[in-house]
Amino acid sequence: MASKTQNxxxxxxxxxxxxxxxxxxxxxxxxxxxxxxxxxxxxxxxxQLQELMRRMVxxxxxxxxxxxxxxxxxxxxxxxxxxxxxSQLASQFALEKEDFILPGYRDVPQLIWHGLPLYQAFLxxxxxxxxxxxxxxxxxxxxxxxxxxxYVQAAGVALGMKKNGTKAVAVTYTGDGGTSQGDFYEGINFxxxxxxxxxxxxxxxxxxxxxxxxxxxxxxxxxxKAIAAGIPGIxxxxxxxxxxxxxxxxxxxxxxxxxGPTLIETLTYRYGPHTMSGDDPTRYRTADLDxxxxxxxxxxxxxxxxxxxxxWNEEKENAVIEQAKExxxxxxxxxDAAPKxxxxxxxxxxxxxxxYNLKEQFEIYQEKESK
Amino acid sequence: MAQMTxxxxxxxxxxxxxxxxxxxxxxxxxxxVNGGVFRATEGLQKEFGEDRVFDTPLAESGIGGLSIxxxxxxxxxxxxIQFFGFVFEVMDSIAGQMSRMRYRSGGxxxxxxTVRSPFGGGVHTPELHSDSLEGxxxxxxxxxxxxxxxxxxxxxxxxxxxxxxxxVIFLEHLKLYRAFRxxxxxxxxxxxxxxxxxxxxxxxxxxxxxxxxxxxxxxAADELAKEGYSVEVVDLRTISPLDIETIISSVEKTGxxxxxxxxxxxxxxxxxxxxxxNERAILxxxxxxxxxxxxxxxxxxxxxxxxxxxxxxxxxxxxxxxxTF
Numbered sequence: 036m037a038s039k040t041q042n043x044x045x046x047x048x049x050x051x052x053x054x055x056x057x058x059x060x061x062x063x064x065x066x067x068x069x070x071x072x073x074x075x076x077x078x079x080x081x082x083q084l085q086e087l088m089r090r091m092v093x094x095x096x097x098x099x100x101x102x103x104x105x106x107x108x109x110x111x112x113x114x115x116x117x118x119x120x121x122s123q124l125a126s127q128f129a130l131e132k133e134d135f136i137l138p139g140y141r142d143v144p145q146l147i148w149h150g151l152p153l154y155q156a157f158l159x160x161x162x163x164x165x166x167x168x169x170x171x172x173x174x175x176x177x178x179x180x181x182x183x184x185x186y187v188q189a190a191g192v193a194l195g196m197k198k199n200g201t202k203a204v205a206v207t208y209t210g211d212g213g214t215s216q217g218d219f220y221e222g223i224n225f226x227x228x229x230x231x232x233x234x235x236x237x238x239x240x241x242x243x244x245x246x247x248x249x250x251x252x253x254x255x256x257x258x259x260k261a262i263a264a265g266i267p268g269i270x271x272x273x274x275x276x277x278x279x280x281x282x283x284x285x286x287x288x289x290x291x292x293x294x295g296p297t298l299i300e301t302l303t304y305r306y307g308p309h310t311m312s313g314d315d316p317t318r319y320r321t322a323d324l325d326x327x328x329x330x331x332x333x334x335x336x337x338x339x340x341x342x343x344x345x346x347w348n349e350e351k352e353n354a355v356i357e358q359a360k361e362x363x364x365x366x367x368x369x370x371d372a373a374p375k376x377x378x379x380x381x382x383x384x385x386x387x388x389x390x391y392n393l394k395e396q397f398e399i400y401q402e403k404e405s406k
Numbered sequence: 407m408a409q410m411t412x413x414x415x416x417x418x419x420x421x422x423x424x425x426x427x428x429x430x431x432x433x434x435x436x437x438x439v440n441g442g443v444f445r446a447t448e449g450l451q452k453e454f455g456e457d458r459v460f461d462t463p464l465a466e467s468g469i470g471g472l473s474i475x476x477x478x479x480x481x482x483x484x485x486x487i488q489f490f491g492f493v494f495e496v497m498d499s500i501a502g503q504m505s506r507m508r509y510r511s512g513g514x515x516x517x518x519x520t521v522r523s524p525f526g527g528g529v530h531t532p533e534l535h536s537d538s539l540e541g542x543x544x545x546x547x548x549x550x551x552x553x554x555x556x557x558x559x560x561x562x563x564x565x566x567x568x569x570x571x572x573x574v575i576f577l578e579h580l581k582l583y584r585a586f587r588x589x590x591x592x593x594x595x596x597x598x599x600x601x602x603x604x605x606x607x608x609x610x611x612x613x614x615x616x617x618x619x620x621x622x623x624x625x626a627a628d629e630l631a632k633e634g635y636s637v638e639v640v641d642l643r644t645i646s647p648l649d650i651e652t653i654i655s656s657v658e659k660t661g662x663x664x665x666x667x668x669x670x671x672x673x674x675x676x677x678x679x680x681x682x683x684n685e686r687a688i689l690x691x692x693x694x695x696x697x698x699x700x701x702x703x704x705x706x707x708x709x710x711x712x713x714x715x716x717x718x719x720x721x722x723x724x725x726x727x728x729x730t731f
Contacts, residue, residue, distance in 0.1 A: 135478070168512035176478070177510060181502055187468050188503070191475015198431075198457065199479060218498075221468035228463050384509045385548060387516065387571045390600055390647035 051255075058256040058270045060302060063277040066331055068339025077281040085346050087128050087276055089355050091120040091334055094144045096359035097153075098307070101160070105311040109367060111161045114141040115307030118274075121333035122238050122301040124148060125276035126206070129283035133203035135174040135192050137185040141238075141305075142208045146175045153366035158373055164384060165373050174203075182213045186222025186235060193231035193296065204232040204290045206283075212243025214260055215251045223264040223298055232290035234283060237300045238273060244309045245319035261298035273301025274331040277340075304328035377404050410590040413583040415557035416446050416522075419564035420484065422594050424454045427482060430568065432459045434469060434486030434522075443488060444524060444583055466492050470499020473519045474507070482518045484568060490525035490577060491534030493542070504573045505548030519574070520567045526579035526618055527668060527715050530708040536580065537705045538617075538669035543575045544646035544678070550574045550599050551646040555620035557588040559643055562597030570599060579618045602649035604656065608638035611725055612656040614679055615666035616642040619698070619716065623666050626721035635729055645675045653679065654687050661692040662728045666721055671699035693731030698724045 063072045070076060079087070098117045104110040116123060119141070127136070127145040136142075136149050143156050150173035158166025159177060167177040179185040189207035196203050213219055214237055226233040237257050241248050254260060261268025267289070271278040279301055286297035306329065308314040316325075341347035378400040382393050389397060410418065423430050432447055438461040441448035451459040462469050466487055473483040487493055493500065504517040527536040543551045552567055552574060554560035560578070567574040605620060606627050613623045620641045627637035640656050642648065657663045663683060667674035676697045683695050698720050706714040 164509070164512040167510055167514070169514050171514075176515070181498055184471065184498055184503055187471020187499065188475045188478070189471075190468065191472040192478050193475070194472060195476045195479025195481055198476075198481070201479075205475070218467055218471065221463075221465045222471060225463060225465070225468045225472060381509070384513050386508065390550070391650055392647050 054259055054262065055255040058258045058268065060270050060272055061278045061282060062272040062275050063281060064275045064336050064340055066336055068336040068343065070340075075278070075281050077277060077284055079280070081344070081346055084341060084344075085351070087125060087280070088337055088341055088347055090124045090128070090148055091276065091337065092352055092355045093359045094120050094124055095334060096356055097144065097363060100360065100363045102307065102311060104367065105160075110157060113160050113311045114309065115305055115311070116141060116144055118304045118306040118328065118332070119238060119240060120144075121276040121279050121337070122236075122273040122303040123208075125279035126236055126283040126299070126301070129280050129287060130206060131203065132172075133174065133201065134287075135196070135203065135205045137176050137189045137192065137205065137207040138178045139182065139185060139208050139210065139213070140178045140180050141210070143178060145208070146178070149173060149175050151175060153362060154369035157366055157370040161370065163373055163376060164380065182209060183216030183218030183222070185209065186216075187218045187225065189233050189235065190222045190225035190229070190231055193226055193233035193290075194229050197229070197231050202291055204234055204287050206234045206236065208236045208238060210243060211237065211239040211241065211248040211257060212246060212251055213237070214257050220260070220263060223261065223266060223296065226296040227264040227266040230293065230295040233296040234286045234290060235296060235298045236283075237298065238303055239300055240303045240305045242305070242309070242320065244314060247319075256300060258298060258300035264298070266296050266298060268298040268300070270300045270302065273303030274333045274336070276333055276337050304331070379404060407589045408592055409587040410557045411584045411587055412554070412557045412560045412578070413444060413446055415561040415590045416564055416578065417448060417450070418590070418592075419561045419568070420447060420450060421453070423484075423565060423568045424450060424458055426594070429480060429482045430458070430484060431476060431481050432484045432486070433462050433472065435464055435488050436461060437486050442486065444580075446522070446578070447486070466495035467499055470496040470503070473521070474499060474504050474517065477504070477517045477519055478515060482568065484520045484522060487521060487523040489531075489535040490523040490539055491537045493523065493539055497542075500549070500573070500575070501542070501546040505546050508572060509548060516571055517573045518571045520564070520570070520576055521573070522576045522578065524578045524580050524583070526581050527705070527711050528581040528618065530711065531580065532708070534705070538667070538674060540575075540577055540645055541669060541673040541675055544675050548573065549646065550644060551577070552599060552644050553577045553579070553617045554643060555579070555582060555617055555641055557590050559597060559603065559641070561590055562595050563599065563643060565594060566596040566599050569596070574599065577617070581618050582621075585621075597643070600644045600647045600649055602652040603641045603643055604638060604652065605641045606637065606639040608636040608660065610636045610660055610662065611729055612638045612640055612660045612663040613666055613721065613725065614640045614642065614653055614656070614663060616645055617668055619666045619668050619721075622716065622718040623721050625718040626725060629718065629722055630725055635725070637725065648675075648679065648682060650682060650686065653682065657683055657687045658690045661690055662731075663691075663695045664698060664721070664724050664728055665695060666698040666716065668716060669699060670702045671697060672702045674699060693728045696724050696728055
């Protein structure tokens with residue numbers, strides 16, 4: 036009976052398939068570091084390619100050191116980043132200083148490479164307000180803990196840029212789980228309706244804590260969620276720095292040309308736990324899956340690519356590693372030297388002008404602190 | 407001077423600030439060409455253009471995020487939430503984000519945002535239009551919450567709210583929009599936030615109140631005067647932060663007080679006012695401080711408003727309990 040009433044011109048299965056077909060994964064470098072899509076190759080100088088590799092290696096070391104410092108109790112909240120270097124850094128590499136980044140809680144590396152001093156990133160981790168006192172001229176917010184909030188805010192920043200006539204874009208990041216939030220949809224939809232210069236990046240590392248992406252949504256890709264906002268969506272190999280860079284650059288071009296926002300889904304993986312706050316990925320992830328993704332390591336394929344071009348060698352890599360370790364040591368020392376926070380400090384940063392209740396409480400705590 | 411309703415005074419304040427400050431932006435659902443569902447933004451888009459006064463998609467959370475983002479780019483947003491019952495959709499942007507921005511960035515960023523929103527009962531609105539949810543806002547560090555009760559106050563307070571460099575929630579009572587006219591200066595003037603106003607002086611009892619209950623309290627005071635009681639009516643105007651000085655000096659003078667709100671007893675800000683009086687003026691009190699508030703149920707189905715909403719009779723009854731304690 037169902038087949039009798041089925042209208043051939045409205046084959047729902049075909050409709051879904053036709054949609055999914057539009058979201059093929061963009062890849063430029065395969066796992067062996069071979070260029071598989073010459074046409075999409077971004078224009079990067081040898082120096083830029085080396086700098087991108089340097090940043091990725093540096094950030095891998097930063098992750099290793101951060102995990103270890105966290106275990107020693109010398110860092111607080113930390114969300115591991117290993118595996119996501121291409122997704123995080125190659126997208127940031129496509130930005131200009133004028134662009135404004137609204138990061139999620141895992142997106143500290145992008146802030147650092149956009150200008151946030153390392154010791155402040157460590158203070159953020161420890162829970163010190165000075166970690167969030169972003170230097171003037173560094174266009175970033177501190178990492179957003181409320182998943183999705185950065186998306187609606189990005190729409191506003193982008194509209195502000197459009198109104199001000201600034202030649203810049205707002206860039207924001209969330210994870211695969213975050214695409215289920217209302218603010219995710221509202222953010223891309225607002226930016227679309229206002230044709231605002233925003234780039235929305237979804238880092239699909241397949242897990243939201245323990246929940247696999249298949250439990251977030253029935254859609255085959257996350258990129259296709261852009262359709263609901265009427266904006267371009269693109270899925271890229273998030274372990275491929277060149278593909279991520281190319282997709283972000285293109286989205287930026289479109290945004291600056293007044294063509295509105297883009298949603299970019301990067302297919303990536305986090306090798307570590309969700310955060311260092313007691314998550315154990317062996318409860319929900321198999322070793323096979325981990326191995327499969329370790330073969331896709333963005334550092335491995337980019338290293339091979341650069342080595343073949345004669346742009347990278349062990350010596351260069353070791354120099355980056357040593358530099359990273361040294362700078363991390365210095366940054367932790369600088370973070371250690373930050374003055375302890377006082378309640379009066381916290382009161383002082385609430386308002387431009389203290390209301391009566393805070394004036395009263397300021398005096399009370401000032402008295403306590405003077406003892 | 408001109409005779410204005412509260413809504414005209416609000417429009418006037420918005421017009422003044424759009425003219426004064428090129429960074430001010432008004433946006434929300436149907437605030438543009440339509441002039442707002444209550445005509446609060448009537449004529450503003452025509453006068454200042456679509457770039458300054460514009461409609462948004464129907465999504466309160468998005469409006470909140472838009473405000474935050476625009477503020478980060480140097481604008482002074484004046485978003486509207488069509489009815490304050492819809493604040494739940496945008497609680498994170500307001501209470502989880504804009505209220506915290508100056509603090510969480512250690513002063514690097516700030517949020518000069520004024521969220522305008524109507525609320526309040528007595529006009530038979532459908533569900534979740536009239537709820538008094540100011541208590542939720544008043545409990546949020548980083549926000550100021552303003553509830554005017556007269557056209558004169560509305561204009562001066564709104565100008566102050568917009569010029570404030572931290573987020574202000576400006577709640578406009580539906581029943582007061584066109585309830586009466588009042589002399590309102592045509593030029594600009596401001597009323598400081600956090601300052602109460604003694605709407606009627608008296609010596610036997612202080613009624614501390616805000617919003618539509620100011621008028622119920624004034625009516626009650628008239629009635630009580632006929633029985634020989636001299637009642638002082640303090641209009642809080644700003645419910646967070648409270649004007650402790652005015653509240654306490656009134657209570658110290660009269661020795662008796664009640665707090666009157668339209669919200670349910672477990673909501674609103676009455677409990678906070680009483681706690682402040684207890685902490686600061688217990689030795690002046692001849693009687694406990696009692697509350698007039700609505701029953702602790704969900705806001706009533708519209709036909710039940712008249713039996714549910716507190717009114718001047720409730721104020722008289724509670725005032726007498728305290729006066730004869």
